[in-house]
Amino acid sequence: MTSLKQLRYLSVLAGAGHFGRAAELAGVSQPALSMQIKELERILGGPLVERSAAGARLTELGADVAGRATQILAAVRDLEDLAFARGAVLSGRLRLGIIPSIAPFLLPRLLGVAGARYPLLKLSLRESVTRVLVDELVAGELDAIVASLPLGSPELTEAAAFEDRFLLAVPADSPHARRSPALADLISAEELLLLEDGHCLRDQALEVCAAIDPRRLRSFGATSLATLLQLVAAGHGITLVPQLAVEAGAAIDGRVNIIRFADPEPRRTVAVAWRSSSPRERDFRALVDLVREAGDVGQGRSS
Amino acid sequence: MTSLKQLRYLSVLAGAGHFGRAAELAGVSQPALSMQIKELERILGGPLVERSAAGARLTELGADVAGRATQILAAVRDLEDLAFARGAVLSGRLRLGIIPSIAPFLLPRLLGVAGARYPLLKLSLRESVTRVLVDELVAGELDAIVASLPLGSPELTEAAAFEDRFLLAVPADSPHARRSPALADLISAEELLLLEDGHCLRDQALEVCAAIDPRRLRSFGATSLATLLQLVAAGHGITLVPQLAVEAGAAIDGRVNIIRFADPEPRRTVAVAWRSSSPRERDFRALVDLVREAGDVGQGRSS
DNA sequence: TAAAAATACTCCATAGGTATTTTAT
DNA sequence: ATAAAATACCTATGGAGTATTTTTA
Numbered sequence A, B: 001m002t003s004l005k006q007l008r009y010l011s012v013l014a015g016a017g018h019f020g021r022a023a024e025l026a027g028v029s030q031p032a033l034s035m036q037i038k039e040l041e042r043i044l045g046g047p048l049v050e051r052s053a054a055g056a057r058l059t060e061l062g063a064d065v066a067g068r069a070t071q072i073l074a075a076v077r078d079l080e081d082l083a084f085a086r087g088a089v090l091s092g093r094l095r096l097g098i099i100p101s102i103a104p105f106l107l108p109r110l111l112g113v114a115g116a117r118y119p120l121l122k123l124s125l126r127e128s129v130t131r132v133l134v135d136e137l138v139a140g141e142l143d144a145i146v147a148s149l150p151l152g153s154p155e156l157t158e159a160a161a162f163e164d165r166f167l168l169a170v171p172a173d174s175p176h177a178r179r180s181p182a183l184a185d186l187i188s189a190e191e192l193l194l195l196e197d198g199h200c201l202r203d204q205a206l207e208v209c210a211a212i213d214p215r216r217l218r219s220f221g222a223t224s225l226a227t228l229l230q231l232v233a234a235g236h237g238i239t240l241v242p243q244l245a246v247e248a249g250a251a252i253d254g255r256v257n258i259i260r261f262a263d264p265e266p267r268r269t270v271a272v273a274w275r276s277s278s279p280r281e282r283d284f285r286a287l288v289d290l291v292r293e294a295g296d297v298g299q300g301r302s303s
Numbered sequence C: 001t002a003a004a005a006a007t008a009c010t011c012c013a014t015a016g017g018t019a020t021t022t023t024a025t
Numbered sequence D: 001a002t003a004a005a006a007t008a009c010c011t012a013t014g015g016a017g018t019a020t021t022t023t024t025a
Helices: A005-017 A019-026 A030-044 A062-086 A105-118 A130-138 A183-188 A200-209 A225-233 A243-249 A279-294 B004-016 B019-026 B029-044 B062-085 B104-117 B130-138 B183-188 B200-208 B227-231 B243-245 B281-295
Strands: A047-052 A056-058 A092-098 A121-127 A145-146 A156-171 A239-242 A256-260 A267-275 B049-052 B053-056 B092-098 B121-127 B145-147 B156-171 B239-242 B258-259 B269-275
Touching: A005 A056, A019 A030, A019 A145, A030 A062, A030 B062, A047 B269, A056 A062, A062 A130, A062 B029, A062 B062, A092 A105, A092 A130, A092 A279, A105 A121, A105 A243, A105 A279, A130 A145, A130 A156, A130 A267, A130 B104, A145 A200, A145 A279, A156 A200, A156 A225, A156 A243, A156 A279, A200 A239, A200 A267, A225 A239, A225 A256, A239 A243, A239 B269, A267 A279, B004 B019, B004 B029, B004 B053, B004 B062, B019 B029, B019 B053, B029 B062, B049 B239, B053 B062, B062 B281, B092 B104, B092 B130, B092 B258, B092 B281, B104 B121, B104 B243, B104 B281, B130 B145, B130 B156, B130 B269, B145 B200, B156 B200, B156 B227, B156 B243, B156 B281, B200 B239, B200 B269, B227 B258, B239 B243, B269 B281
Parallel strands: A092 A121, A092 A145, B092 B121, B092 B145
Antiparallel strands: A047 A056, A145 A267, A156 A239, A156 A256, A156 A267, B049 B053, B145 B269, B156 B239, B156 B258, B156 B269
């Protein structure tokens, strides 16, 4: 009969691409893993893996089964966490993912507040783009993530923590430096600098400036907001920057001006998300409060 | 570690209310079931069942775990059912690539026959030139391709489906209109019209007319055979056309004459190919039969 | 020929069975 | 006293390890 061990091995194999590598990752010998995969194939009545001298590639059925297996394994892990979740709120380990356009600005305050209020909490942190974090969250490799909505994954529960207004960063000597532009003004603006592909901030900036001429977009993208602001300071263009980053001191004094948009101001919703099947909702609701406290400083002020 | 067996026993126990009854329902002895429940309690770190002389009642935690266990077991059963849905030959999804000089003429009959004989088959179709299809096939983005030999990729298995004779398409008023030319005659023929670069039909036509004066080749190439035949009809030149296309009605009645070559007649071999390492050879062999049925109509007749 | 997976075999952990004891009503 | 679950103890299945062979590029 199908066993969790088989599903676990298949799930690992799906990521590893080699029986040997997968066995190493799973902490067993290669024949042990091979036998379990073979047994799973016998049970399911069809090949899950294409073997070759180059390694292992999943068949379509195998990929389908592996996907379901990953979800099942995540559900089992949640089940195992059930008992621990009955302890104190926000105690024990919590694996938290945060996107790059939030992490460096939120973390200092978040860690401060969390450490003071929940001394038993041990946060394991991971920074990556939304797509990666959502996949890892669904697979049970993370307990919760902090990201910008929407996430587009039905098995997740989302709880908004705070709104984060987008501001415009322009060189200090720019003609825009002294007035609040309407969105339409951007269309005639200098080159729009963006993060590299995969960062939601990039997509949001493009959405905000939907009508912008694509030819004025840099084909390469920066990895960090700090780099973007350096480019702005050097006069290479303008960029959108979240107020969260500005409040955290990301702007470069003197060389970059930060300007509010005229109404309607563009904004993003920063939210916490977790697997709906997780038993730790109580923890996550408390986490939402922490993120809100750490994040929505100064959202009422202009800059 | 948690096992599906433990979850299954707990799930049964939740319904039975007695260890003994549950054991009977599960088809094992009472101590066996008791031991697994106890192990599960040890793993989860808390009691799941209240034991009494009257029987077994789940604790709050136990009921929660049992509910999740039932869901997980259902997911596993769904996973096990997956394979059966795909068990039959040529059922489920098959990603098929076909080259442009075959696709529009083969597809109507192929889809008809396939739909009638293998109703569970879902074909995902992709049309591109041989080089692209072979690359995608090797990369695992396609399951099989229908193309003209040779393919020149050692990791593929090729199975010939049918032979496709090349015919000559000439304007209705051409001096060639009434006789069967030997290949050499082409050398003195009108301008030879070709598909654009990358299409194997172009290369094959050039091979057939190896000695032709390169200066009489059109520098631009057409994207489709239909366009070529329109050009022929308009008196811009002659072209090679596969009988497959003629049988499918590609020729333009009255304005284009289709002539068979004198022996030896040039021809191409239409074949199905797949990764040799693919486990679906049975499917592909059946596909070869379908392609043959759909493709080699009328190869015995002259036109 | 070299890398990867399959096979051969051996061992031992453990699930499961039977018999019995403990516990609670 | 009785019914139910736990414990004791034994057996056997099969999961896992090491060593080796087979396969394929």
